Amino acid sequence: MKADVMPRCLRKAARWVACVGMFAAAVVAGPVALANTLEEVRQAEALLPDDAALRERYLRSCVICHTSMEAGAPLTGSIEQWRPRLTKGMDTLVKHAMQGLRAMPPKGLCADCSEADMQALIKFMSQGKEKNR
Ligand code: HEC
Numbered sequence: 732m733k734a735d736v737m738p739r740c741l742r743k744a745a746r747w748v749a750c751v752g753m754f755a756a757a758v759v760a761g762p763v764a765l766a767n768t769l770e771e772v773r774q775a776e777a778l779l780p781d782d783a784a785l786r787e788r789y790l791r792s793c794v795i796c797h798t799s800m801e802a803g804a805p806l807t808g809s810i811e812q813w814r815p816r817l818t819k820g821m822d823t824l825v826k827h828a829m830q831g832l833r834a835m836p837p838k839g840l841c842a843d844c845s846e847a848d849m850q851a852l853i854k855f856m857s858q859g860k861e862k863n864r
């Protein structure tokens with residue numbers, strides 16, 4: 732009798748461990764599953780700043796990662812991906828853009844970008860246009 736109870740209890744424990752393990756794996760795999768779709772990337776690629784000087788800076792730096800399938804950067808024009816970033820406040824975003832943040836390199840590799848450029852670029856990328864804000 733007792734021999735029966737133990738395995739059942741162990742099986743329950745094993746199932747619990749498997750369940751927690753699967754949940755942990757899903758959390759770890761989350762960012763990979765969230766990779767951008769081709770459609771989203773095409774939308775991002777179709778957007779360019781109106782201002783010629785800003786467009787030139789954008790095309791030379793930000794565009795490489797912020798229209799990428801896998802870079803992990805919030806996509807240009809994706810309101811959804813930018814919303815949680817914008818809640819940090821524009822000052823923080825400009826600071827992070829200037830100093831870098833994890834895989835985001837300092838100044839986004841745009842050596843001649845000023846803080847004002849960064850702010851204009853962030854406004855453009857977070858809504859697909861640099862005006863109306
Ligand atoms: C080499 C790739 C790369 C380039 C080039 C790049 N970025 Fe990024 N950017 C990233 C990545 C990756 C993230 C996400 C960082 C994170 O949250 O881990 C990011 C995030 C950001 C954020 C959000 C920061 C925050 O606090 O959430 C801003 C703002 C930003 N980039 C602005 C820019 C601007 C402006 C340019 C062009 C001047 C640029 N980036 C160029 C890779 C890049």
